[in-house]
Amino acid sequence: MKILNAAQIRALDAYTIQNEGISSFQLMERAARALIRWICERYDNRQKFIVFCGKGNNGGDGLAIARILSQKGYSVEVFVVEYSETASVDFQKNRTLLEEFLSVKVIKQKEDIPPLPTQVLLLDALLGTGLSRPISAGILAEAIKALNTSPAQVISVDIASGLYCDAPNEPTDLIVRPDHTVSFQMPKLAFMMPQNAPFVGDWQVVDIGLSPEFIQKEPTQYYFTDATAAQLLNRHRQKFSHKGTFGHALMLAGSYGKMGAAILAGKACLRSGVGLLTVHTPRCGYEIMQITLPEAMTSVDLHEQCMTTLPALEPYSSLGVGPGLGKDPQTVRALETLSRQSAIPMVWDADALNILSEYPDLLKNLPEKTILTPHPKEFQRLAGASKNDFERLALARDFAQSHQLVLCLKGAHSAVILPDGMVHFNATGNAGMATGGSGDVLTGILTSLLAQGFLPEDAARFGVYQHGLAGDRAAAARCEVSMIASDIVEYLGW
Ligand SMILES: NC(=O)C1=CN([C@@H]2O[C@H](COP(=O)(O)OP(=O)(O)OC[C@H]3O[C@@H](n4cnc5c(N)ncnc54)[C@H](OP(=O)(O)O)[C@@H]3O)[C@@H](O)[C@H]2O)[C@@H](O)CC1
Ligand SMILES: [K+]
Structure with missing residues (x-):
């Protein structure tokens, strides 16, 4: 609309x-x-x-x-x-x-x-x-x-x-x-x-x-993604599809004390239809991942507590970067290499965004149409402060256009801002989603859609919509106050 x-x-x-x-x-x-x-x-x-x-x-x-x-x-x-x-x-x-x-x-x-x-x-x-x-x-x-x-x-x-x-x-x-x-x-x-x-x-x-x-x-520059608009982005599975049809996602996530973020992102990725998922984590996350997410494969970093090296990227059709990753200098170096080398469609979130705001050179390296999913504070760290929401939206449009990125500016009506400056506000979601891990779930969904071959622009609009819809179902089942991010994952489905 x-x-x-x-x-x-x-x-x-x-x-x-x-x-x-x-x-x-x-x-x-x-x-x-x-x-x-x-x-x-x-x-x-x-x-x-x-x-x-x-x-x-x-x-x-x-x-x-x-x-x-x-x-x-x-x-x-x-x-x-x-x-x-x-x-x-x-x-x-x-x-x-x-x-x-x-x-x-x-x-x-x-x-x-x-x-x-x-x-x-x-x-x-x-x-x-x-x-x-x-x-x-x-x-x-x-x-x-x-x-x-x-x-x-x-x-x-x-x-x-x-x-x-x-x-x-x-x-x-x-x-x-x-x-x-x-x-x-x-x-x-x-x-x-x-x-x-x-x-x-x-x-x-x-x-x-x-x-x-x-x-x-x-x-116009402004659109509203309601049920009708979201339905147009949906893809129906063919009878003869196999897991190879739906891509292989790689999630760079988790560090000591933050493995929950990796689990949430991984689970959401799987629940959003990806064919295969590999989660790359530090050594401390190996058993945790194997036990809590048996559907995913685990790639283990050399370091015990944080990510320091990238696995070979060739097998993967998309990359989700950031949930629970931490900001260790060795992780920063690995992301610096990633920003220069990856030609795979990517989502950068959470600690990866904080690293981007501290090392702006990485931002310049990011491939076109990489999806960034900042909440307002993360966006402020990336692009600077603004006097009001209208000014922030203008700043976000400038940012998406000048860096040729897709921005998902998270909020009550999350705004998906495309590299051409078009803004798609989202219809779904509720205040119960303002809870730890909710953003990790979105990263999982988006990474999954990219692996399945959605264009980054479509993945962002459709993924943000489905994330909010699952949140609305979770709130209806449990109420906004008591819902947690895992509930959003449980109610994913389209
Ligand atoms: N568009 C549609 O599709 C349809 C629209 N419809 C309806 O029309 C509405 C828009 O109507 P509208 O244009 O007459 O404007 P509205 O706000 O009623 O009043 C303007 C008057 O107020 C004045 N005024 C302004 N600010 C002021 C202030 N601070 N303090 C004092 N005065 C102030 C202004 O004065 P002026 O600026 O000329 O000095 C002018 O005289 C729309 O919201 C919808 O409800 C539907 O009926 C059908 C389909
Ligand atoms: K009125």
Whole structure:
């Protein structure tokens, strides 16, 4: 799914109106009905609603939603926040229609804001994608403060009022903090940014039938890997395949005290369909690997506690480097050789990334399209600090383009950034995955997919998606708090 910016969404809106021969009022009605379906699936008509409307089209949506809810027998109160003299045309039309059977109250000053008790549901339709300046004072600010301090649940229409669709807000900006955002047609770039989590809540997209033709043609740098996009990357096994068909992966992982990382990565690699797996570990890991991972072969380093030498690389179709590896100077030397010599598709993670940030020359040597999987701190060590998530994303795009690497920037919506600068945000995953070893599991999955011949770009998008999906299954089975990385491995499968 594509993610478009506010200006592109406006153009998409206009194109749909022109090419489908519908009016902007009819499109607003479609949007309102899509949101009503979302509401009716979750709340029956004993639920009371208070709708807060601005005077643009987001407010128009709010008025249309209020009318339809009221017609369906819900109890609805509607308030228009008078922050401006002017109102959009479709706002006016909807106001006239609504006022035929429901009185609309006006909020001009703070005292006009009603009490907002727990049992009502608040709909935030103050401002949408038309936000043109931050909100810091005035009656809009008062309304937002009231919504944010009420114990009642808040649902934002399209996007939380005050939140920029595709640019960073300042910490001082007033923004609605919804429990849910129900957004039209596509997620907004703002939803992908960790800093915006309080201003998005749990979000869903509802289809309002905007022109697929326009969306397909419109260029963008941002995509969302949902179930449909992931399914297109899947490969089905042929009946006459054999283990040779699915490649032989090599994992350089583990050191004294960190063999668990090697086991997790190895197990995830096997559970992701690789034909054969060899794990190269220091001597101290030999028995551990043989006993815990009987499906894998073990290649033993000369050193007792850390990796110092590379095995011959010819037999392997992919390489996973880093889980539990440590940063011993002898390991650094081995990775330096690897960065220069390997022509095999690779994933570098964990300690391998820390080594890369301490020895930037290795970074220059890495073959094109090597996959790096940093979490935000590791990325900061690699590429430097940034002021906010938008700036970090820009830095990550620069980094991927200038080094011609594939980056998996791990987070709530992990971003897969390709060497051409395209960004694919991931749909799956949950906070239960923020636990030790979760990253090692991802390295195992990616190494497995590369061994099976997936292009690095596809392996990264598909692997990150499947990692998150397995995490979601694990969380459903055990709950986010008690799930551990081994559970993610157990729930892998597609
Ligand atoms: N696109 C689609 O596909 C569809 C979109 N739909 C809906 O339309 C919404 C977008 O509507 P919209 O463009 O009218 O913008 P919206 O945010 O309601 O208000 C803009 C007004 O607010 C003003 N204003 C801005 N910032 C301000 C501030 N800080 N403080 C005070 N005022 C401020 C601004 O003033 P100006 O910038 O012109 O000075 C302007 O007058 C979208 O989110 C969705 O809900 C659906 O109905 C159908 C399909
Ligand atoms: K809104």
